[in-house]
Amino acid sequence: MISQPEARELIRLATLAPSGHNTQPWKFSIDTNTIRIYPDYSRRLPIVDPDDHALFISLGCALENLLIAAQHSGFNGEVEYFPDGEAQDCLLVHLHPNSHPPDTALFHTISKRQSTRCAYDSREIPRTDLQALEKANTQDGIQLRVFTEADDIEQITDFVKQGNRHQFNDPAFVNELLSWIRFNQREITSHQDGLIAAALGFPPVSIPRWLGQTLMKVLATPEGEAKRCEKLIQSSSALMLFIAQKHDKKYWVNLGRSFQRVALTASSLNIKHAHINMPCEVLEVRRQFQNYLGLEEAQPLLLLRIGYAQAMPTSPRRPL
Ligand SMILES: Cc1cc2nc3c(=O)[nH]c(=O)nc-3n(C[C@H](O)[C@H](O)[C@H](O)COP(=O)(O)O)c2cc1C
Known part of the structure; x- marks a missing residue:
C-alpha cells in the first residue's frame, strides 16, 4: 500500500x-x-x-x-x-x-525540465536524438511532427507571426496575459504561480505592477512581438508540433502526456524547449495551419521550438 x-x-x-x-x-x-x-x-x-x-x-x-x-x-x-x-x-x-x-x-x-524562452545557439540536433524524441510520443491518437527543413520552418514562422499579431492586437488577450505576469517579488511570493519576469527573459528586477503593465503595453507591440518570435525561431534547431486526432478532453490529456514525455526526454538529452503556440491558439490561424499541414479533423495544438541554450531561472509552484 x-x-x-x-x-x-x-x-x-x-x-x-x-x-x-x-x-x-x-x-x-x-x-x-x-x-x-x-x-x-x-x-x-x-x-x-x-x-x-x-x-x-x-x-x-x-x-x-x-x-x-x-x-x-x-x-x-x-x-x-x-x-x-x-x-x-x-x-x-x-x-x-x-x-x-x-x-x-x-x-x-522531472525537476530539471523547464520552458527555456531565451535565444538558442542554432546548433543542429543529432538525428538519433530527434528520433529519441519521436519515439517518446507513445499516446494513442497523438501525432508528433518534427520540422528541420528551412522551407517548413519559414512557412510555420509566418503562421506564428500571424498569431502573434492577432493576439497582441487584442486588448483582452493582453489583459489576461498581464494578469498572470508577476512583476515583483511580493507578487511571486504571494501567488507562487504565473509568469515571472526572469523566466520570460526580462531583467529580473522587481517593479510595481502599474509600471510593468505600462512597459508591456508600450514595448510589446504586435509587430515587435512577431519579429522577436521570428528571431527566436531562427536561433532554434527545429520545431515540434503535437497534433490530436480528435478535439476532446481525453485526446487533450493524452497530448499532454506525450508532450511531457517528449519534454523530459529532450531535457535528458540537454535539449531545451519553448512554446510558440500562437498559430494553435488563434482559431482562424489554426484553420489555415491545419490546411497547410493537410489535416482535416485532427488539430495542431502545441507548437514548440527546440535547441541548445543555458538553463534559465525556474518558475514557481504553489505548495501542496
Ligand atoms: C498547454 C500549455 C501551453 C503553453 N503555452 C505557452 C505559450 O504560449 N507561451 C509560452 O511562453 N509558454 C507556454 N507554456 C509554458 C508555460 O508557460 C510554462 O510551462 C509555465 O510557465 C511553467 O514553467 P516551466 O515549464 O518552466 O515549469 C505552455 C505550457 C502548456 C502546458
Missing part, C-alpha cells in the same frame, strides 16, 4: 509539470492506493483557451509526471479517464505494486 507521505511526494512531482501561463490548473485527492486529478476551473484562461484544451493538456503533463514518479517509487499507475460515477470530472489513477523496472532517466529530469 502507498503511504500518505509517498502519495504526497508523487503529487509534488506532478505539480512540476508545465501549464499554460503557469496557472497550475489542477487539484488532487488521495485515497487508498488511488490518486485523483481534477481540473481547477477557477484557473482557466478564458481568452487564450476558451475551450479549455490547454487546461486539459496541462493535466495530462501532471498525470505523466505522476505516473513516472509512481513507477520510480515501485507503483504502476492504471488510469481511468473521467470515469462515470465520480462526483466531479477527474483522472483516476489506481496504484499497483510495480512489475516493471522504473524509468530512472525520465524520473531524474
Whole structure:
C-alpha cells in the first residue's frame, strides 16, 4: 500500500509539470492506493483557451509526471479517464505494486525540465536524438511532427507571426496575459504561480505592477512581438508540433502526456524547449495551419521550438 507521505511526494512531482501561463490548473485527492486529478476551473484562461484544451493538456503533463514518479517509487499507475460515477470530472489513477523496472532517466529530469524562452545557439540536433524524441510520443491518437527543413520552418514562422499579431492586437488577450505576469517579488511570493519576469527573459528586477503593465503595453507591440518570435525561431534547431486526432478532453490529456514525455526526454538529452503556440491558439490561424499541414479533423495544438541554450531561472509552484 502507498503511504500518505509517498502519495504526497508523487503529487509534488506532478505539480512540476508545465501549464499554460503557469496557472497550475489542477487539484488532487488521495485515497487508498488511488490518486485523483481534477481540473481547477477557477484557473482557466478564458481568452487564450476558451475551450479549455490547454487546461486539459496541462493535466495530462501532471498525470505523466505522476505516473513516472509512481513507477520510480515501485507503483504502476492504471488510469481511468473521467470515469462515470465520480462526483466531479477527474483522472483516476489506481496504484499497483510495480512489475516493471522504473524509468530512472525520465524520473531524474522531472525537476530539471523547464520552458527555456531565451535565444538558442542554432546548433543542429543529432538525428538519433530527434528520433529519441519521436519515439517518446507513445499516446494513442497523438501525432508528433518534427520540422528541420528551412522551407517548413519559414512557412510555420509566418503562421506564428500571424498569431502573434492577432493576439497582441487584442486588448483582452493582453489583459489576461498581464494578469498572470508577476512583476515583483511580493507578487511571486504571494501567488507562487504565473509568469515571472526572469523566466520570460526580462531583467529580473522587481517593479510595481502599474509600471510593468505600462512597459508591456508600450514595448510589446504586435509587430515587435512577431519579429522577436521570428528571431527566436531562427536561433532554434527545429520545431515540434503535437497534433490530436480528435478535439476532446481525453485526446487533450493524452497530448499532454506525450508532450511531457517528449519534454523530459529532450531535457535528458540537454535539449531545451519553448512554446510558440500562437498559430494553435488563434482559431482562424489554426484553420489555415491545419490546411497547410493537410489535416482535416485532427488539430495542431502545441507548437514548440527546440535547441541548445543555458538553463534559465525556474518558475514557481504553489505548495501542496
Ligand atoms: C498547454 C500549455 C501551453 C503553453 N503555452 C505557452 C505559450 O504560449 N507561451 C509560452 O511562453 N509558454 C507556454 N507554456 C509554458 C508555460 O508557460 C510554462 O510551462 C509555465 O510557465 C511553467 O514553467 P516551466 O515549464 O518552466 O515549469 C505552455 C505550457 C502548456 C502546458
